[in-house]
Amino acid sequence: MARSARRADRVAGIDLGGTSAKIGIVDRSGAIIARDRVPIDARAPFERIVEPIAEGLAGVIAAAGGGLPAGIGYCCPGFVDPASGSVVGGSENIPGMAGRSAPAYLAERIGAPAWADNDATCAAAAELAYGAGRPFGSFLLVTVGTGIGGGLVLGGRVWRGARGFAGEIGHVSLDPAGPACPCGSRGCLEQYASGPAIVRAWKELAGPRSGEAESPLDVARLAAAGEPAALAAFAAAGRALGQAVGGVVNLLDIQACIVGGGVADAGEVLLEPLRRELRTFAYPLLAEGFRVVAASLGNDAGLLGAAALAWERLGG
Amino acid sequence: MARSARRADRVAGIDLGGTSAKIGIVDRSGAIIARDRVPIDARAPFERIVEPIAEGLAGVIAAAGGGLPAGIGYCCPGFVDPASGSVVGGSENIPGMAGRSAPAYLAERIGAPAWADNDATCAAAAELAYGAGRPFGSFLLVTVGTGIGGGLVLGGRVWRGARGFAGEIGHVSLDPAGPACPCGSRGCLEQYASGPAIVRAWKELAGPRSGEAESPLDVARLAAAGEPAALAAFAAAGRALGQAVGGVVNLLDIQACIVGGGVADAGEVLLEPLRRELRTFAYPLLAEGFRVVAASLGNDAGLLGAAALAWERLGG
Numbered sequence: 001m002a003r004s005a006r007r008a009d010r011v012a013g014i015d016l017g018g019t020s021a022k023i024g025i026v027d028r029s030g031a032i033i034a035r036d037r038v039p040i041d042a043r044a045p046f047e048r049i050v051e052p053i054a055e056g057l058a059g060v061i062a063a064a065g066g067g068l069p070a071g072i073g074y075c076c077p078g079f080v081d082p083a084s085g086s087v088v089g090g091s092e093n094i095p096g097m098a099g100r101s102a103p104a105y106l107a108e109r110i111g112a113p114a115w116a117d118n119d120a121t122c123a124a125a126a127e128l129a130y131g132a133g134r135p136f137g138s139f140l141l142v143t144v145g146t147g148i149g150g151g152l153v154l155g156g157r158v159w160r161g162a163r164g165f166a167g168e169i170g171h172v173s174l175d176p177a178g179p180a181c182p183c184g185s186r187g188c189l190e191q192y193a194s195g196p197a198i199v200r201a202w203k204e205l206a207g208p209r210s211g212e213a214e215s216p217l218d219v220a221r222l223a224a225a226g227e228p229a230a231l232a233a234f235a236a237a238g239r240a241l242g243q244a245v246g247g248v249v250n251l252l253d254i255q256a257c258i259v260g261g262g263v264a265d266a267g268e269v270l271l272e273p274l275r276r277e278l279r280t281f282a283y284p285l286l287a288e289g290f291r292v293v294a295a296s297l298g299n300d301a302g303l304l305g306a307a308a309l310a311w312e313r314l315g316g
Numbered sequence: 317m318a319r320s321a322r323r324a325d326r327v328a329g330i331d332l333g334g335t336s337a338k339i340g341i342v343d344r345s346g347a348i349i350a351r352d353r354v355p356i357d358a359r360a361p362f363e364r365i366v367e368p369i370a371e372g373l374a375g376v377i378a379a380a381g382g383g384l385p386a387g388i389g390y391c392c393p394g395f396v397d398p399a400s401g402s403v404v405g406g407s408e409n410i411p412g413m414a415g416r417s418a419p420a421y422l423a424e425r426i427g428a429p430a431w432a433d434n435d436a437t438c439a440a441a442a443e444l445a446y447g448a449g450r451p452f453g454s455f456l457l458v459t460v461g462t463g464i465g466g467g468l469v470l471g472g473r474v475w476r477g478a479r480g481f482a483g484e485i486g487h488v489s490l491d492p493a494g495p496a497c498p499c500g501s502r503g504c505l506e507q508y509a510s511g512p513a514i515v516r517a518w519k520e521l522a523g524p525r526s527g528e529a530e531s532p533l534d535v536a537r538l539a540a541a542g543e544p545a546a547l548a549a550f551a552a553a554g555r556a557l558g559q560a561v562g563g564v565v566n567l568l569d570i571q572a573c574i575v576g577g578g579v580a581d582a583g584e585v586l587l588e589p590l591r592r593e594l595r596t597f598a599y600p601l602l603a604e605g606f607r608v609v610a611a612s613l614g615n616d617a618g619l620l621g622a623a624a625l626a627w628e629r630l631g632g
Contacts, residue, residue, distance in 0.1 A: 079601055089601045138478045150567070159470060161569020162454045165602055172563035173597050175491050176555065185562070185597050239492065246501070247488035248567065251466070253477020281489050281501050285395055285405045286481055 006112055007067040011310035012057055015119060015302030016076040016102070018042050018093050018146075021053045022299070025064040026307035030130035032300065034064035042093055046100045053102070054109040061110075072114035073310035074103050075122035075302050077149075082164040085116035115313045117160070119143075121167050122305025123295070124151025125158045127258050129308045132296040138254040140245065141295065142169060143261035144237075144270070148190045154252065158312075170194070174243050192240030195263045198233050205229035220266030234266070238273020245274065245292075246281025253286055260295030267294065322428055323383040327626035328373055331435060331618030332392040332418070334358050334409050334462075337369045338615070341380040342623035346446035348616065350380035358409055362416045369418070370425040377426075388430035389626035390419050391438035391618050393465075398480040401432035431629045433476070435459075437483050438621025439611070440467025441474045443574050445624045448612040454570040456561065457611065458485060459577035460553075460586070464506045470568065474628075486510070490559050508556030511579045517552050521545035536582030550582070554589020561590065561608075562597025569602055576611030583610065 010033065015022040019042065024035040038056035040049050061068065076097060078090035085103035103114035117125075124141035127133035133141070133153060141151040148170030152159040160166055170190040171183045178187020191197055195216035202219045203210040206229040213219045213230065222230035245257045259271060275292045282290065297304055326349065331338040335358070340351040354372035356365050377384060392413060394406035401419035419430035433441075440457035443449035449457070453472045459465040464486030468475040476482055486506040487499045494503020507513055511532035518535045519526040522545040529535045529546065538546035561573045575587060591608045598606065613620055 152567070154470065154475060159568070162571045163569055165599075166567065166569035168566040168599055168602065171566045171599050173490075173559050175493075176559050176597075177491075183599055185599075243489050243492055247563065250484040250487045251468070251482065251564065251567075252475070253479055253482035255478045281492075283481075283484055283487055283499055283501075286484070 005067065006070050008070050010064065010067070010069045011307050011314070012061070012069040012072040012112070013303040013305070013307030013310065014053060014057065014072065014074040014106075015122070015306055016040070016053070016074070016094070017302075021056065022303045023053065023056045023060050024303045024307065025060055025069060026304065028311065030304055030307070032303070034060045035303075036060045036063075044096055046096045049094070049096055050102050050105045054106055057106065057110060068110065068112045069310075070112065071310035071314050072103065072106050072110065072112050073122070073306035073308070073313075074106065074114060074116045075119040075306040075309070076102065076116065077119055079165045080116045080118050082115075082117065082160065085114065113313070115309055117164070117306070117309050118149070118167065119302045120149030121151040121158060121160060122309055123260055123297070123301035124153055124167070124305070125308040125312070126297050126301045126305035127260070127295055128153045128158065130297060130304055131301070132258050132293050133256070136255045136291075138252070139256040139258055140169065140248050140254055141258045141260060142241070142245070144193060144195065144259060144263040145261035146195055148194050149261070154254070169244055169248065172244050172247065174240055189240055189244045193237040198237050198263065201233035201236050202230055205232050216263045217265055220269045223266070223269045234269050235273045238270065239277045241274045242277020243281045246278050249278070249282040249286050249290060255289070256291040256293060258293055258295050260297075260301055264294055321383065322386050324386050326380065326383070326385045327623050327630070328377070328385040328388040328428070329619040329621070329623030329626065330369060330373065330388065330390045330422075331438070331622055332356070332369070332390070332410070332413075333618075337372065338619045339369065339372045339376050340619045340623065341376055341385060342620060344627065346620055346623070348619070350376045351619075352376045352379075360412055362412045365410070365412055366418050366421045370422055373422065373426060384426065384428050385626075386428065387626040387630050388419065388422050388426065388428050389438070389622035389624070389629075390422065390430060390432045391435040391622045391625070392418065392432065393435055395481045396432045396434050398433065398476065401430065429629070431625055433480070433622070433625050434465070434467075434483065435618045436465030437467040437474060437476060438625055439576055439613070439617035440469055440483070440621070441624040441628070442613050442617045442621035443576070443611055444469045444474065446613060446620055447617070448574050448609050449572070452571045452607075454568070455572040455574055456485070456564050456570055457574045457576060458557070458561070460509060460511065460575060460579040461577035462511055464510050465577070470570070485560055485564065488560050488563065490556055505556055505560045509553040514549050514553050514579065517549035518546055521548050532579045533581055536585045539582075539585045550585050551589045554586065555593045557590045558593020559597045562594050565594070565598040565602050565606060571605070572607040572609060574609055574611050576613075576617055580610055
């Protein structure tokens with residue numbers, strides 16, 4: 001597209017997932033002015049992933065009424081180097097992105113500055129700016145899906161870590177004799193409370209009924225109806241989440257845990273056992289007044305968080 | 317003592333422990349100009365603990381050449397409310413302090429503003445300002461003694477938590493089926509790696525030799541000489557510390573763990589197994605370049621950290 005002046009009142013947000021990229025033009029209040037979703041082939045090489053995103057972004061810019069955004073925020077799974085925007089690890093599901101910088105490509109292609117961050121960290125930034133995190137100065141966002149990710153807000157600011165890699169609560173070990181995790185450790189939270197772990201627990205417990213649920217939300221529906229094996233599967237996930245989040249509470253003295261990701265659609269079936277188990281694992285004084293709440297931005301958290309990243313890098 | 321002008325170049329630091337209070341006059345560089353140690357009776361009521369401290373402080377002020385300090389920093393075990401300076405929990409060993417504000421008493425008695433914080437958090441502030449933390453912007457201080465405490469520095473600043481209670485790494489659960497902890501949780505780090513836990517492990521493993529060591533530093537001496545049961549006791553402590561610190565690394569992406577407290581005098585006997593086990597529990601990318609080092613301020617960490625707190629509250 002032709003280079004043109006950048007508008008100070010708009011940024012772009014892009015959220016790359018395993019099957020598609022969500023693209024939006026977002027104003028300062030977090031309103032999405034125009035949006036699109038571009039399918040991606042997770043096994044494709046870098047250019048065949050980012051060029052369709054660039055084309056989708058150009059389309060969304062036009063649909064929003066023209067004028068380039070002031071900046072472009074981009075988020076994706078894995079460890080993202082904040083300086084270069086390159087993916088430096090944890091991107092096994094989209095191997096073409098490893099070592100490559102989507103924001104460098106998009107900045108050149110679109111003609112606006114671009115930055116990248118991890119998707120769960122961006123989701124925390126979004127919940128802080130526009131969602132369930134607004135009442136809290138300090139909270140942990142946990143995203144429960146195929147894996148478990150996390151983002152931290154401390155003292156009103158996103159904590160990204162010394163190198164930008166903070167938030168890996170999915171790989172906090174809860175039992176040194178627990179199941180081996182692909183990360184190299186043992187007994188990681190992800191082994192007990194991710195979507196696949198919940199389905200696995202259900203299948204082990206349900207016996208002849210195990211065919212009745214194939215996804216964590218299937219199990220959640222059965223749990224909501226009082227099915228004992230489904231309740232037990234979510235109780236186990238809640239216990240692991242309670243132990244992990246309880247440790248974070250004791251370490252950081254934060255005010256809330258916000259639960260997002262696909263499995264969070266299970267609602268109280270997931271949150272209630274987490275709240276109950278927290279009372280065991282968090283120091284009573286630190287647990288007092290602590291809140292466990294559902295994320296409020298749903299599937300838009302990554303896109304809005306990428307936009308929030310752009311606003312932050314543009315200086316507010 | 318007579319009220320007089322306060323000197324802008326000096327503060328007082330006080331570190332209350334279970335058997336004595338350390339008191340010092342400290343300059344901006346962290347040099348201790350004058351110091352004293354006042355014995356305390358941990359079972360005495362509040363006034364019989366703080367009045368001797370006030371008298372000791374007046375003496376140290378006189379010994380330093382007179383002139384009131386610009387402010388007084390005070391640290392003690394337990395949870396300290398930053399606004400009032402009152403101990404609001406975790407002070408079972410010195411019950412007279414519960415609910416009472418030593419800094420309020422000292423400010424009135426001495427005639428200088430006073431502030432309080434937890435001792436491990438102050439030790440982290442001291443290592444940041446004057447000690448082993450100087451090379452790092454983000455680190456965890458773990459104090460290993462009768463209990464296990466912690467303090468966090470994130471992005472060059474002490475992280476105290478939403479209410480001032482952060483740092484309780486001793487009560488991060490490492491195993492939901494582990495031993496019960498007085499805090500109400502199970503499998504807390506303190507149950508595996510505190511001084512008493514190391515001695516307990518030694519006694520269980522050493523059989524007929526168990527009488528040869530009665531303190532964690534006795535066990536450390538045997539371990540340094542290659543005694544297998546003593547090595548195994550420290551290996552178990554190192555494994556628990558490695559799991560807990562590995563979780564913190566994955567969550568926070570910090571640069572270092574600084575190990576202090578009485579048991580840290582064991583040196584490499586404690587640090588080497590911690591470093592080794594970290595490689596299991598921390599995500600490889602996050603463990604890269606991570607340092608595990610001994611604290612450098614020894615018994616003065618609390619006193620110097622209390623002084624650092626006073627400098628911080630005075631605005632620099």
